[in-house]
Amino acid sequence: xxxxxxxxxxxxxxxxxxxxxxxxxxxxxxxxxxxxxxxxxxxxxxxxxxxxxxxxxxxxxxxxxxxxxxxxxxxxxxxxxxxxxxxxxxxxxxxxxxxxxxxxxxxxxxxxxxxxxxxxxxxxxxxxxxxxxxxxxxxxxxxxxxxxxxxxxxxxxxxxxxxxxxxxxxxxxxxxxxxxxxxxxxxxxxxxxxxxxxxxxxxxxxxxxxxxxxxxxxxxxxxxxxxxxxxxxxxxxxxxxxxxxxxxxxxxxxxxxxxxxxxxxxxxxxxxxxxxxxxxxxxxxxxxxxxxxxxxxxxxxxxxxxxxxx
Amino acid sequence: xxxxxxxxxxxxxxxxxxxxxxxxxxxxxxxxxxxxxxxxxxxxxxxxxxxxxxxxxxxxxxxxxxxxxxxxxxxxxxxxxxxxxxxxxxxxxxxxxxxxxxxxxxxxxxxxxxxxxxxxxxxxxxxxxxxxxxxxxxxxxxxxxxxxxxxxxxxxxxxxxxxxxxxxxxxxxxxxxxxxxxxxxxxxxxxxxxxxxxxxxxxxxxxxxxxxxxxxxxxxxxxxxxxxxxxxxxxxxxxxxxxxxxxxxxxxxxxxxxxxxxxxxxxxxxxxxxxxxxxxxxxxxxxxxxxxxxxxxxxxxxxxx
Numbered sequence: 001x002x003x004x005x006x007x008x009x010x011x012x013x014x015x016x017x018x019x020x021x022x023x024x025x026x027x028x029x030x031x032x033x034x035x036x037x038x039x040x041x042x043x044x045x046x047x048x049x050x051x052x053x054x055x056x057x058x059x060x061x062x063x064x065x066x067x068x069x070x071x072x073x074x075x076x077x078x079x080x081x082x083x084x085x086x087x088x089x090x091x092x093x094x095x096x097x098x099x100x101x102x103x104x105x106x107x108x109x110x111x112x113x114x115x116x117x118x119x120x121x122x123x124x125x126x127x128x129x130x131x132x133x134x135x136x137x138x139x140x141x142x143x144x145x146x147x148x149x150x151x152x153x154x155x156x157x158x159x160x161x162x163x164x165x166x167x168x169x170x171x172x173x174x175x176x177x178x179x180x181x182x183x184x185x186x187x188x189x190x191x192x193x194x195x196x197x198x199x200x201x202x203x204x205x206x207x208x209x210x211x212x213x214x215x216x217x218x219x220x221x222x223x224x225x226x227x228x229x230x231x232x233x234x235x236x237x238x239x240x241x242x243x244x245x246x247x248x249x250x251x252x253x254x255x256x257x258x259x260x261x262x263x264x265x266x267x268x269x270x271x272x273x274x275x276x277x278x279x280x281x282x283x284x285x286x287x288x289x290x291x292x293x294x295x296x297x298x299x300x301x302x303x304x305x306x307x308x309x310x
Numbered sequence: 311x312x313x314x315x316x317x318x319x320x321x322x323x324x325x326x327x328x329x330x331x332x333x334x335x336x337x338x339x340x341x342x343x344x345x346x347x348x349x350x351x352x353x354x355x356x357x358x359x360x361x362x363x364x365x366x367x368x369x370x371x372x373x374x375x376x377x378x379x380x381x382x383x384x385x386x387x388x389x390x391x392x393x394x395x396x397x398x399x400x401x402x403x404x405x406x407x408x409x410x411x412x413x414x415x416x417x418x419x420x421x422x423x424x425x426x427x428x429x430x431x432x433x434x435x436x437x438x439x440x441x442x443x444x445x446x447x448x449x450x451x452x453x454x455x456x457x458x459x460x461x462x463x464x465x466x467x468x469x470x471x472x473x474x475x476x477x478x479x480x481x482x483x484x485x486x487x488x489x490x491x492x493x494x495x496x497x498x499x500x501x502x503x504x505x506x507x508x509x510x511x512x513x514x515x516x517x518x519x520x521x522x523x524x525x526x527x528x529x530x531x532x533x534x535x536x537x538x539x540x541x542x543x544x545x546x547x548x549x550x551x552x553x554x555x556x557x558x559x560x561x562x563x564x565x566x567x568x569x570x571x572x573x574x575x576x577x578x579x580x581x582x583x584x585x586x587x588x589x590x591x592x593x594x595x596x597x598x599x600x601x602x603x604x605x606x607x608x609x610x611x612x613x614x615x
Contacts, residue, residue, distance in 0.1 A: 011458065015458035019459055030471055137596070139595075140595040141592045141595070142592070144554050144570065148574060156577075156578060243551075247551065273470060277466075280463055281460055288458070
C-alpha cells in the first residue's frame with residue numbers, strides 16, 4: 001500500500017515538475033516581453049520594471065526562482081492588472097468556480113445514476129429509450145451551445161431565471177445544469193450498462209430465490225456493484241467540469257477562475273496564464289490521485305501493485 | 311406388443327462428405343460486421359448524413375456564388391433569404407458558405423487528429439505490448455506521466471504560444487491524444503501474442519516486425535476502429551471549444567466554434583447567426599457518436615448492451 005502510494009506520488013511530482021517547466025519555457029519563448037507596448041517607454045523605466053520583476057536575470061536563474069516561488073505557493077504578479085497577484089485572483093475566483101463545479105458534479109452524479117438505473121430496470125421499454133436519447137443528446141451537444149440555448153429559452157423567452165451574473169441561488173441554476181449535462185449523460189450510460197450486466201449475474205438470481213423484495217435486490221445488490229466503475233469516472237469528471245467552466249463562466253458572466261483564465265488568454269497576460277495553468281494542474285493531478293486511491297479502498301479486488309497485467 | 315422385425319432397422323445412409331459441406335457462403339469478420347452495421351438503422355442514417363456532410367463541405371464552397379470573406383456592410387445581419395440561405399453576419403458575409411467552410415475545418419481537424427493518433431498510438435502501443443517487460447514498463451510509465459497532464463490545458467498553452475491555425479490545433483490535440491489509442495493497442499498485444507498463430511508464424515521464420523504488423527495489428531483492428539470512431543467527434547468538439555474561447559483559426563476563415571462565439575452577443579436580435587453553427591456542431595457530433603456506437607456494436611457484438 002505505501003509502496004504504491006509512494007510510487008504514485010513520485011509520478012505525480014514528475015508530472016507537475018514537467019508542467020511547471022514546460023509552462024515556464026513556453027511562456028518565455030514568446031517574442032516580446034510583458035513591457036513591450038506601442039507606447040515608447042524610456043529605457044530607464046523599462047530597466048527598472050524588469051529589475052523589479054527579476055526579468056533582467058539570466059533565464060535559468062529566473063526559472064529556478066520560479067520553481068522556488070511555486071513551491072512556496074507564490075504564483076507571481078499580474079502584468080495587466082497591476083494591483084493584484086495571481087494568488088489574489090485564485091483566492092477571488094476559485095471559491096465561485098468551486099461552488100459552481102460542486103453543484104454541477106452533484107447534479108451529474110445523482111441525475112446520471114438515477115437515469116441509468118431507471119433505464120436498466122426498464123430495459124428495452126420506453127423509459128430506457130427516452131433515457132438513452134437524453135443521454136446521447138447530452139453527450140453530443142457541447143456545453144457552450146446548451147448554455148446559450150438555456151439562456152434563450154429560460155431567460156429571454158420564459159423569464160424564469162436570470163440570464164447572467166452570480167448573486168443568489170437562482171443565478172446558479174442554469175450554469176450548473178449546462179455544466180452538468182455531458183457528465184450526466186456519460187454517467188447515465190455507464191450506470192445503465194453496468195446495471196444490465198450486474199442484473200444478469202448469478203448472485204442476483206440467488207437473492208431473488210431467497211425471496212428478497214425487488215427493492216432490496218436493486219438497492220442492496222445491484223446498484224452497489226454497478227456503481228463501482230462510476231467511481232473511476234470521477235477523475236475525468238472533475239477535469240471535464242473544470243474545463244467546461246471556462247466557457248460556462250464566460251457565457252453567464254460568472255466571476256470565477258475559469259473566466260479569469262479565458263480573459264488572461266485574450267489579454268495575453270502571461271504570468272496569469274502560467275499561474276492558473278499550474279494551479280489547475282496541481283488541483284487536477286491531486287484530485288485524480290485521491291479518486292484512484294478511493295477506488296482501491298472501495299473495491300478490494302483492485303490490485304495495488306499497479307502495472308503488469310492489463 | 312408390436313413385434314420388432316428386422317425390417318424396422320434400416321441403415322440411413324449418411325454421406326459423410328455432405329456433413330463437411332459449407333451450405334452458406336462463409337463471411338469474413340468484416341463482412342459480418344458490415345452486415346450487422348447495415349441492420350442498425352440509426353447508424354446507417356448517421357453514416358449517410360456524414361457522407362452528405364463531407365460531400366457538401368467539399369463542393370458547396372466551390373459552387374456557391376457567394377464566398378466566405380467578402381464583406382458587405384450595407385447588407386449586414388440580414389435574415390435568411392433566397393439570396394443568403396442562412397442570412398448574413400455582422401460584416402455582411404454569407405453564413406451559408408461560411409458554415410460549409412467551417413465544416414471543412416472541423417472535418418479536417420477531426421480526421422487529421424484521428425489519423426495521427428492512430429499511427430503514433432498503434433506503433434507505440436504495439437511495441438510496448440509486444441516486447442513487454444522492461445521496455446513496456448518504461449514506455450507505459452512515460453505515457454502515464456504525459457497522461458497526467460491535463461489535456462485541454464496543454465492544448466490551450468500551446469495555442470497561446472504558437473501561431474493559431476488548423477495545423478497548430480491538430481498538433482496540440484495529438485500531443486497527448488495518442489495515449490488512449492496506445493493503451494488500447496498495448497492491451498490487445500498482451501492478449502494476442504500468446505495465441506497459437508503467432509507461434510506458427512514464428513516457427514515459419516517471421517521476424518518481429520512481420521509478426522507485429524502482419525499478424526498482431528490486423529487482429530486488433532476491431533478495438534482500434536472503435537477507438538478511432540470516438541476520437542473524431544472528440545477532436546471536433548475540442549476544436550469548436552477552442553475556437554469558442556478565441557483560440558481557434560483566425561479571421562477571415564471561420565470554424566463553427568468561432569461563428570458561434572461571434573453570434574453569441576447578437577443572440578437576442580439575430581438568433582440565426584448563433585443558431586446555424588450551433589445546430590451544425592450538435593447534429594454532426596450526434597451523428598458521429600451514433601455512428602461510433604453502431605460501429606462498436608457491429609465490430610464487437612459482445613459489447614452490445
